[in-house]
Amino acid sequence: MAEVAEEKKADADSKRVHTYPLIRHSDMIDEMKNEAMELCVTACEKFAANNESAAKMIKETMDKKFGASWHAVIGEGYGFEITHEVKNLLYMFFGGNMAIILWKCS
């Protein structure tokens, strides 16, 4: 029992540990990628309760910085199929249970 409890604790700990942003798939150039990643982290932390606001913030900032039409989806469970402009896609995890997909397509 003690062992199981320890394991669970370890698991919880590890889960908690893995809250750093992890890029799952990215098509962007490094500079853009880093900026987008930081932006996503900021947005998610700011609007932790409201995915829509976070997504709105991300999309609008990206539009201003990198132009034309960006799309952002934040959530914990969904499937998607998108068409994106080459070198303008970012798919990352954050916070242990949040997935953000960000792409540009005018």
Added chain:
Amino acid sequence: ELKVEYTRILTANNPHAPQNIVRYSFKERQYKQIPSVDQLAIHFMIDGNLLHKESEEAKKQFARMGITEIQEEEKREPSERGDEADEGAQEADTKEEGEEGETKGTTRKGRKKEKKLTNQFNFSERAAQTYNNPFRDRGTVTEPPPRATFAANVTQWEIYDAYQEDFEKQEKSKEKKVTSSRKDEGKARKKFVATEPGSDDISRMEASVKIVERMVNQNTYDDIAQDFKYWEDISDDFRDQEGTLLPLWKFTFEKAKKLAVTSLCWNPKYTDLFAVSCGSYDFMKQGSGLIILWTLKNPSYPECYFETDSGVMCLDIHHQHPHWICAGYYDGSVALFSVLDKRDEPVHRSTPKNGKHTDPVWQVRWQKDDADNNKNFYSISSDGRICLWTILKNELIFQDVIRLSLPDMTAEGPDGIKVPTTGCGTTFDFHQHKDYLFLVGTEEGKVHICSKAYTSHFIDTIDAHTMAVYKVCWNKFHPKIFITCSADWTVKIWEMTDKMDKHVAGSNRKPLFSFDLNNSVGDVAWAPYSSTVFAAVTSDGKAFVYDLNVNKYEPLCEQMVAQKKKTKLTHVEFNPSSPTVIVGDDRGSVVDLKLSPNLRKMKAEKKGAPPVDEATKIQREIEKLDRILLMVREQPTEITTN
């Protein structure tokens, strides 16, 4: 009369005008006097070209000049009539200049200026129009930015798995961080920049440059290479007892020009490679030395060479490990070189504390690895010692094997004590089968048969020559025959007998064969392919090849090999695989000569017989020699056994 006054009345009447003019009037049908006579007298008349502005003609002109005056005239009308007369006068004044516009302009300054009336006689208009490029319409459609689709499923477990994976990766990378990052860098470097660490461009090309160099050499010496392989002296068919030596390549090295070739050795593994040691035989002129490695593939420049401070008198290449070369110096030390090592110095060198000889080392020879698998070699020197050198754990350790003492001659020491003198060894040779047995040649002309087991006691001694023995060599096939050459102009072939009577052995031994070569014989060598063929070189630049099978008394070939006169030939060696010999001279050059067919006769096999193997070949050679010896051997007065 002067005071009479006359009255004249000035009237406006023209004095010249007629006072009564009568004209016929048709009405009254009579001449009637015209009441008033015209009093006008015209003094000057000229037709003017002024037109009234509003006259038809003027209007026409204006129209021609393109001035629309209608509007302006309408406005000006009220004021114009009053000014007309003035304007007319002014116009007359300014007629030449044509400044009508100006006068009008001065009255109405606010108006737009009218076009100038140009001087119709002397006015040329100048205008220039630059070339306006024609306009074109162009249209294009840009490609839309490329698009790609992406699809995935977001689920909690997927997120979790991704984090776990990443975590593990991080752990691994932390462990191997240092080495892996270095490796990656190295790989990356290799990918993008194909250079070895810390070397410049030239060394990258080393291998290819070497190949090209050899190719160039092959091309240059192409005919020689062809000869080397294929040329057979056809005239040998006609000359039964004669052969020739065809000179092939000549190997000269700039630095070796002042030195004499002191030893030659073929590499046992790579049959085109041979080592040459260069030093000086002259006692007075001692300088530096060289060990040069040549390859037949490149006769222009040595493969590798080592410079030494003292002349190198001998060298030997290890059989199993052909990169080990042991060498003996004039100053008495021995050294061990490794060709694989890139440095110029010997790997080991004996020092005075370390058993260095006190006189020049004349010969060194590798032995089989001893019981502990240590490499070892023997050296012989004029100080009368034969030493065994062992390489133990990167050190050179020596062991005196034999002291050559001259029992007969003793010298007087300082106090009258008799000091045994040591003989000077000049050459030795080990038996190919019986490891422990070896021959030693000395400067006094004696040949000792020794064994490794006995340190001071010889098995046998032969008074072989009257002068120093330069080479002693066992026959490659026959276990009991050996050959010696000496400064006393002779080459002698001996047989070693088993049961010795020491008494007899000393002075009565006679050689089986003896050849006089007319000059000091520098070196003699048995041929590897036949038990009856040997070659010798002399100080007058000649090379001799004998075949006992063919002619027991005369050489099959006596040929001048050296290029210049007064060049002494110092050494000769047969190539173990191809029918060539290398001959070294005292000018530091080595010549490679091909033996003509007559010189390399081997026993012809019977047609249809199965191919001969090594042992049988050797046996046959031995038999061949034996047959010859039978004829020569003395009838047994001594105890001899076959």
